Amino acid sequence: MRSTKKMAAGALAAALGVSTLAACGGKDDTAKSDGGTKSKTVTLVSHDSFAASDAVLKEFTAQTGYTVKVLKSGDAGAALNQEILTKGSPRGDVFFGVDNTLLSRALDHGIFTPYEAKGLAAVPAAVQLDKGQHRVTPIDTGDICVNYDKKYFADKKLSPPSSFTDLIKPEYKNLLVTENAATSSPGLGFLLGTAAQFGDDGWQDYWKKLKDNGVKVVDGWEQAYNQDFSGSAGGKKAKGDRPLVVSYASSPPVEVLYAKPQPTEAPTGVATGTCFRQTEFAGLLKGAKNEAGGKALLDFLISKKFQEDMPLNMFVNPVVKDAKLPELFTKFGATVTETHDVAPEKISKNREQWVKSWSSLVLK
């Protein structure tokens, strides 16, 4: 019996030893942030797509004295749901990454403390979806639109589609690939865009026609864009045979940015009449340990410095009016003037039902 205890103790020691070993070299500073009330660390919780330049985050530290610690967990939906589950005892101070399709859920669960960020005046009222209470602050927008393979349409001497109704025309038969609205956020955005265009009663009819016109549905953006779309770098390698894909308005500049040598023209274009606008928000979490730091961070997120850094990190558009877009966006990006949007409350009310009807209509 005694030796058993020794054995267990030894094993525990070994386990801890391994843990300590692995901790070496980790940039973990949880201990510091858990310290007193005047913490110098502010924690930003976000989804996996969050990115910011080191220099810009250092600038924040220089301005305010706070260091930013970023925690990422899963995609946008998973990250938000985790915040809802930990309501009252959050893991961080600020949450970034609620978009308009999820906004109502976040607000209904009351995970944010109202705070009117400094500089909000420079943000257009149209994207301030919680204007009355300022529980969330808009940070960026992005458009989900159909992209097209320029080469394909040039070779076929066919003009690329520009609107939803174009997509059900016979000349575009079997050309479009989109994502599962139940599991993919561009897939859902595209569905919502058609719902906005054709109304609560009309969108199903539209999708029936789209289906008859040979739309292909795959599960995620990665497969659609990198596998089936003929215009992307990945799709070319995979011999993709769909010249139309549901993606983002920022995808063409990204194709240019990550191509070597840089082409003079983007290989893909945007069907500007097929767009649904996504707006992403950030908010101060209820029960934040470092509220002052969190507020400073929210101010910073809509500062010109951060806003101008954002496009090349997350490939989204700034919300602040006077923030300059990088040349890459102005030169290779598309100008989307009109988007097909649905109010957050309406999305929240109908989302599940729409996705269900869409699934049985399109997938079965």
Add this chain to the structure above:
Amino acid sequence: MLKLDGVTVRFGERAALDAVDLEVAEHETVCVLGPSGSGKSTLLRVVAGLQPVDEGRVLLEGADQGGVPVHRRGVGLMFQDHQLFPQRDVAGNVSFGLRMRGVPRARQAERVEELLELVGLPGAGRRAVAALSGGEQQRVALARALAPSPRLLMLDEPLGQLDRTLRERLVVELRSLFGRLGTTVLAVTHDQGEAFALADRVVVMRDGRIAQTGTPLEVWQRPASEFVARFLGFENVVPGVVSGVVASTEWGAVPVPSGSAQGAVRLLIRPAGVRLLPAGEGLPCEVVSRTFRGNHVALRLRPRSGPVLEAECGVRDAAGVGEMVGVGFVGAEVVVLAG
């Protein structure tokens, strides 16, 4: 029944079997005797078909076995460590070969009982093999090998792991069993006592070759070479020069049987041929050790020159350790070895 014709097996450079010719007649029990590494186990594996031959042929009842797979050869093999199947009980092991031959279930059960009876384990069918003693395992292994009535039964060190009394009893049992069943048996062992007790004919092997073949008596009485003699446990081997019926050796003059080969030879003097004489007569020797062997006493004697001698004498005649004795030799117990 079984015929090996120039069988050679090589493991890399080394020949485990080197052009071996061997015949086993119907109902005969042949025992292959040799030290470990002499190739005797390989011999069994070749006959069973577990080991392909590099040269030569194996014939069973006149049919060349080249290309005949193991399970079609109809031979039985009892492995050295039995290799009972631990997942099956005793009956499951014994009936295995019958199942493979598609014997009806009822007949299998009958035969299993019959064999367990035969090997002295009646009613043990349901026991787990892990729960058996060494002797019992051995009996089950034998029953398993016998169950399909193989035309040739091969035994690899059949009694190797058992204790002496059990071994002696089992040897006797086996011999009478084989006699009764008329089984043709090819066994290998490194124990000469076992071989002599079991076999009609003994084959002594050395380095993949056959050193001598003969009945136990022939081999015992006339070992063909120093190797065979020493392997059989004889130690009194000495070089000498034969002239007529006397050989001159380091031990002095030794009588040899008439008609022996002349010239430089090696002589074996069986312990029984070393006779103790009163001190002062014959070859003077000192008694080095004295071992009681039940019906006789084995003495080791150191002469003034030449190797130590081993002698066998009656309990009453034996001298004590340290005593000086004289030694004489009996011609009938002297063997002139070839080479």
Add this chain to the structure above:
Amino acid sequence: MRLGLMALPLAFFALFFAWPVAAIVGRGLRVDGVWHLGRIGEVITEPDIGHVLWFTTWQALASTALTLLIALPGAYVFARFDFPGRHLLRAVVTVPFVLPTVVVGTAFLALLGRGGLLDELWGVRLDTTVWAILLAHVFFNYAVVVRTVGGLWAQLDPRQEEAARVLGASRFAAWRTVTLPALGPAVAAAALMVFLFTFTSFGVVQILGGPTFSTLEVEIYRQTAELLDLPTAAVLTIVQFAAVGAVLAVHAWTVRRRESALKLVDPKQTARRPRGAGQWTLLAGVLAVIAVLILLPLGVLVARSLDTPDGYGFGYFRSLQSVGEGGTFLVPPLEAVWNSVQYALAATGIALVIGGLAAAALTRRGGRLVRGFDALLMLPLGVSAVTVGFGFLITLDRPPLDLRTSWILVPLAQALVGVPFVVRTMLPVLRAVDGRLREAAAVLGASPLRVWREVDLPLVRRALLIAAGFAFAVSLGEFGATVFIARPDRPTLPVAVARLLGRAGDLNYGQAMALSTILMVVCALSLLLLERVRTDRTGEF
């Protein structure tokens, strides 16, 4: 004695598995302090859910059968044949197991999809059919069978089969009647693992099956992570739990019937060069299957990682060293390699300690309690990563156990998956150790710990290494749990690959392929290294 050994594993599972899962299920089914068990009936009777359940079950059964059929000859070849490159190949077939599904899906499509090998040769396309899912499951789980079954097979005394041959059994009959029963526990363990993996399959089903095929796991993910419909997720978790529990119970029952001390020998004695046309054909057949099913998809990944716009070269690999023009990463991707290795080492350590103690405790044969524990260890394989991850959030949130933002949560979650491997790999071998050896050591004055170290350990060292290799590989490629656990920005390899694939652009795609290739190589090298650690002392006692 047994209780003492089991204390740590029990505490581990209670704290990091049972409690979080129970808490998240409770959160779903209990509203304002009242249990709403009626939800269970409502959800189960939905036709959509019924469809999902049916598909989940039958594809898992079919995948398991197919994997065994294809991989058992492989297990034999790796256990019994000595041929050049054997060790390398055994490491390589394990690589798929650690690759993130999103990467594998891409590679596998190159085999079965448009322009793939089958398409080019015969115009057959299997993508979006159930065959793609089944074959990908074979691709993933081939190594599970080869390693679990092959490990034991290599140590079975070949003379057992010879004994059967001499008694008149054909080669196949000898295998079926002697070897297969001896391998039984290992085959059952492998089948069980493959079943659990395929039953809870997520990425493969999504990518290769297209949106029309959906498993319970996918549904649980959607309900929890996307819709936050915790009641439905809770019911589905319970259903999955019940199904997995039932399978484990059947497994425990079948294993209990036959447990026998096997004669184990040094694996080095049993492997030899193939002989005769039959064996060469078998070897060639197995190698061909591996080439087509495993090497070809992996090769596509490597080819794509080298296929830069300026022709074939290492451009993508070179670009991994820098942060990159667009600032895709806050850390250079190569740092992700180091992160992954660190996490995997920690997870392997935890899994070995917990799994080793559990296996040692389970070896001391006991009653039903012990068997229950045996099954308990496998349950984490049958529970969705999202359930565990979300469970962590609402349980480990108070000091002293506020681990929610600690890095240790990642290896802990990975170890949950690693422990069953360790236990499953070691248990058959440990149980086959002759108990008399332990008694002999004890009589000679060895304490129980010493006995374990001097008798069991040398005999099971090989199994231990195999287990460690598996645990390490699993942790290295683990994606599900890692991605749900909030962590400071230290992306692991699979997370980095997923981020790169989530962006447009040639460089991102190329870098994703390059990182996947690195992941493959790191995994293959670690496994190879483990196999090199010689087990000369086996059977020393």
